[in-house]
Amino acid sequence: MTAPATTLLQRLQRTDLWSGAHLAVPPVPGLASGFTALDAALPGGGWPRGELTELFPARPGIGEFSLLLPALARLTAEEGWIAVVAPPWPLHAPAWQAAGLPLARLLMVRARGQEAAWACEQLLASGALAALLAWLPQADGRQLRRLQLAASHHPGPAWLFRPADQAGTASPAPLRLALAPAPGGLAVTLLKRRGPPLARPLVLTVQRPAASTRRPSSTPLAAPQATPVY
């Protein structure tokens, strides 16, 4: 009597509907994360653009930032600047440079609490950023909804780092990942995505300072790009 759900969806051809068994297809393809296993698990084949992504690291220093470095290195000068809002500690410029990221397109914003959320909203609404990274330990549901709305003007990914104990609270972000240390890398649990739940965490080999040898290694992730002059 009724057509199978997949056929119906194929006929509907809508991007905002997806069946529980399949990944959603967002209107804009995602930004490749640099990890094949992760790209396969994310709707759109990468970090979503124009939407919030929440990251819940179990502890700082487990490679939560390194997870994003390959994606950040893919952003080109044409796409704009990268804003880092309210980081827990000062960002170390030589490390940023060693990861193949241009310092000339990095914008640091120091703010606390409500002000940090406000700054994120302003930056996202401008639509002029390539990517946003923000640490919002005190953000509540109302602020997150405002940020998710503002992110619709934003052409790139917007990553919010939040404390692991808030992973259980409700959030409008369509993608939420919990990060934990694992032998040989970083265990990524997909708490929420537009698609079927993923039973097992993905273990990704993120860049670690001396994972392979005891010899100090300074190989950058990508060749340093020519930096534009402003």
Added chain:
Amino acid sequence: MLWLALRFPRLAVETWSLPPLAVATQHGRVVALDEAAAAAGVRPGMRLASALGLAPGLAHRERDPARETAALARLACWAGQFTPQVSLAPPDELLLEIGGCLRLFGGGPALLARIQASCAQQGHTHRAGLAPTPLAAQWLARGAASAILPDGLDSAGLAQAIAPLPLAVLALPERATARLATLGARHLGDLLALPRAGLARRFGPELPLALAWALGELPDPRRPFIFPEEFRDGLELPARIEDAARLLFAARRLVAALGGWLAVRCAGIQRCHLVLVHEDQAPSRLELGFASPTRDPQRLQRVLRERLERHALAAPVVGLGLEAPDPSPLPGASIPMFGQGGAARLAPVVERLRARLGAEAIHGLAAVADHRPELASRPTPEPIPLACPPPAGPRPLWLLPAPRALAEERGAPHHGGRLQLLTRAERIESGWWDGGEGPGDARRDYFVATNPRGEWLWVFRDGQGWWLHGLFA
């Protein structure tokens, strides 16, 4: 040549910035009134006592010619954004030669719409007239509501166009108007039909001369307004203001004038000062900073709002001033190519963030060639491309502002468990020359370490023990 005459019929009262229902008086009679007063039945020429009878809540101020002159000069500065050729026609008119820039603004109606919007924002009422000669434009502005005549009209066409205007636009003495009325002349058309020689004999040579100027038969040179070399403008407030947010409304005319003045000079400002004049205290000065040179009044206004919302007034404010001491050249904007627009679009946001969070809260980062990690990363006001050789060993993304001492058990450092050292020591020994300054003389062995909790840390050992200095996030 195409002249736009702007007439500000309510300038005498608008210059006081009073709340609605206000009049300006001279010798006890009403000379100018606002819309609310007109609606209440007040008319120009009425005695102040009668006006107060009609509208008991009426606010009134004695007319101040000096104030009106200053207001007209401020409006001339504002008009600089449309054309560099502006002439004053006191007491309440401005003449703009716009023949050369009409196309830039998309034609007469589009330009008038822009002027209308900007005047409304500043709280000024205006009438406009557009004609090939300045005097005809002034007459049109006095007569009809915003009349536009096409460019290139000859004298006969112009005569036909201005014929329906009433004789009041000539602003003749009362007696002359009455005598013209007895001749049966009520409109300009009637006057133009009369022989000029007879008019000169009866009313003096000025009247036929004015007609010849208006029709373009004789040249009518106007003295151009000289834009000041330096922008420094101020105004007195109608009342003592104790709330900083309300100052924004009062400052809008100054901001509009600054925008026009900068456009004439092809300049932009990166900082300016708002001076708040107090009654019995030294004036306070607020500095406004911009991420890139600008002359956009909207942007100036936005930064001003953020700044004023944060400012606590030292005392009630009775006057405002705006000073732009060092304008820098700013050519017209060109359309961005290859995404350079990103930085331009970001600049207004950066300004807003700086105005609210403080100037040093938004910064770039530069890598510096110094072996001591504390000095290798430095905040810069603007992001600058600064190349620097990569460091010898691995560097963490997070560097703690100050090293944290680590507990030591049986010769091994502990932090969330016993640390396992993963690299050979990287010896950093530097800075013996600047003892006392910053980290000073450093002699340390750095290691990458992990602990049982899975954290990757950057630790060092010196003469005093083990220290945690960074996290490989």
